Amino acid sequence: MSTTLVDIKGRKKEVVDRAVIRFCGDSGDGMQITGSQFTNTAALFGNDLATFPDFPAEIRAPAGTLPGVSGFQVHFSSNDVYTPGDAVDVLVAMNPAALKMNIADLKPNGILIVNLDNFEENDLRKAQVKVSPLEDHSLDAYRLFSVELTKLTRSALKELGLDAKSMDRCKNFFALGMCYWLYNRSMEPTLRYLNDKFKNKPDLVSANTLAMKAGYSYCEATEAFQISYEIPPAKLEPGVYRNISGNAALALGFVAASQQAGVKLFLGSYPITPASDILHELSMYKDFGVTTFQAEDEIAAITSAIGAAYAGALGITTTSGPGMALKTEALGLAVAVELPLVVCDIQRGGPSTGLPTKTEQADLLQALFGRNSEAPVPVLAPATPGDCFWIALEASRIAIKYMVPVIILSDGYLANGAEPWKIPTVEELPKIEVKYETNPVGFQPYKRNPETLARGWAIPGTPGLEHRIGGIEKQDVTGNINYEPLNHEHMVRTRAEKVAGIAQDIPEIVPEGDASGDLLIVAWGSTNGPITAAMNAQREKGRKIGHVHLRHLNPFPRNLGEIMKRYKKILVPEMNMGQLVMILRAKYLVDAQSYGKIQGKPFKQSEIEDKIEELLD
């Protein structure tokens, strides 16, 4: 779908419905900020969008080398956007290494902008390239724009009297300015950002502003660019929107939960990629009375949160796989003492240190079973960056109502990826009821609510409620140490029954797409986008497909088994070797088929579509 307009200079402006841009360069080239700025501008314009920041684990690998390449991809559209896009329309490559690592994803006839100043012999050598790709016709399939980004930026900034290094750090904004011209975007939001971000460094405001405007004017002036594009705003649900990443949404969700519950929020955390941003974010919200404690290690992070919960706060802890492993014993303690706690595992590639900055979904079995003995916990997973907000509220609600630790499984892609998020009003948020025990008459630490099986929350400082709890097996009701065989079995089964009972307190699942048919896709977490896009495309081809995206992974929605019976085949795509599928097969005795991808990258829409076709043709 496209219409073409012609401007007075005879240049064409084509109206298209979507585009994918990827900025890539050295990790010191400011690609993440360039991409975020483009994203923000597209969001404010009203496009639907999805982003995929992809950066190396090394903070600064040697400049210009392959391991140092950092990228940021944004997919923006006048229609719904579910993924960051399989292939890109515009590739901005700041050096040969970035070009080499990313060119495969550029569509034929796609726009390729390279920084010509970075294609000297030395640059090629660092990228392990023998012949310059600008000269060997390997790029003939693309619309190549070789631009002297460094020289042009320097000449734009020459009046400012900055040193060469400082000038060169602005070349990403020259490229950004070019992309703004290319997509007919206003530079206003970025100018606002610069003025706010560098309030106290007017030099940097001027330098980046000049560089960006120079990039914009360059396209305007040069004959090379004969076409630009326009992507009208998307028809999203009416409301107030902002752009939000998964980690920011989790942080907001927890603040909202503590406000809705009227209890203090306490975060115990130890920095770890890709979870640290939640700690950074929450540490800013002191005006909401949030306590953030950067602990000495992962274990102190969770145990301090358990202490905080014992003292009456909403205790949370945030981590990724390796940290999750360290928190295991303490999670068992929280199960045994039945205190509310939320543990966020922002999954990344493993095992061990694995791929710290890349995404994966391979901690599901760890979340479900990774503790000694029988220690069931509710497990939730957000489907999109914006959904992280609602998952934080839901996890907090369950933790407090059922006096139980809850695990949230997010992942690196949701954590750093962003999407337009419809901001709820406070009235739309669920209330979370908190009732501390206060009455000493008949008080027993393990007396349970007959409906939820939750014990009371009796916090220190309450007169007459002095009591002892601990990780040792205790007698139900009294909480006294008890090693009797039948009591142990009773306690194990009671803790399990309490968690299983949460199924009665969560909504039944309604499949997207067809309510019955040839194929049901069952999935969880960040795979939602590509699966939705693939299912829509395949249904348009006449296939009968449904999609169930599980936000509750323990317990499952109570009608899941019944839903699965309505389809001939079941496909479970996961960024692991088949963890959810193992549970589904074991629990429901269904012939669900696994589709695993373990490359540190999200599924592409085309990969899911290919799999669907393979199964149904």
Next chain:
Amino acid sequence: MATTELPIYTKKDFQTDQEIRWCPGCGDYAILSAVQMVFADLRVPKEKLVFISGIGCSSRFPYYMNTFGFHTIHGRAPAVATGVKLVRPDLDVWVATGDGDSLSIGGNHTIHMLRRNVGLKVLMFNNKIYGLTKGQYSPTSEVGKKAKSTPFGSVDRPFNPLSLAIGSEATFVARSVDVFQAHLRETLKKAAAHKGSAYVEILQNCNIFNDGAWDSITERDARSEHVVQLEHGKPLIFGKNRDKGIRLVGLELEVVTLGNGITENDLLVHDEHNENPVYAFAITRMDTMPGFPTPIGVFRAIENVPQYEDLVNQQIADVQAKKGKGDLAKLLRAGDTWVLKA
């Protein structure tokens, strides 16, 4: 705040109905009794007292104290207690731990609690052995210790717990002995009054796996020759006839006998408020030096270091005073937003 009459407590008010499961003759009984007596005199309402422990014989302590109690996991009591104290700085939070719990598996939490100066009172029962796991050497066992896991003697160098505490920036460091009941109660009271982390090593006898480990200190005949009692402002004197003392020569401590021109004026005068940790550190080394007595009492008590929980909560209060209490609706709409109309 309305003033409420504090109930008058006795030791009995702090006893629980739980059967005590320490071995008969264990030093822990004496410590429990001393703590219960001290708590009766603290003038703190019972519900504001919290005992948190890790794992080990010492960590069963909370079950026998009629206060709030939380028996957590091995080594982690200081971290759990830090969470409690940050949320409820008004509570009086105590930690019961041992040489394995505090110095092996929980060493990291111990040192970080001390450097932060969290207002926790830590009672570290040191019996130089692993009791609950039935007799392996501990990080305070002497070199050559023959125990279950070291039939040919341990080759590990031990920690000096109080040197470690001072090296970790502790603001209150003390030592007492299970059987020195009056001294123990006095020491506990001082710890209770301290603002900040108080680390109290209590030499405790494990009569099953390491009986007599502290005999040279506790035997009535040997006691005065082998123990020097630290008292603020008083010279370091010991001996049955109080005829021996500690003198400082350069950076070295020296045992001297009074007389022959050496008087009390030549001796080191104990100064628990000396802010320079070098002094307190030096006297923690004495018990491992041949010919020197073991000091007991308060080694160091520095009151001008702010408590961690106060700093954390003050920062929150300051931000709230400056920005006002957070408004959720505003927070949700923070940053760049846009409106889509129907």
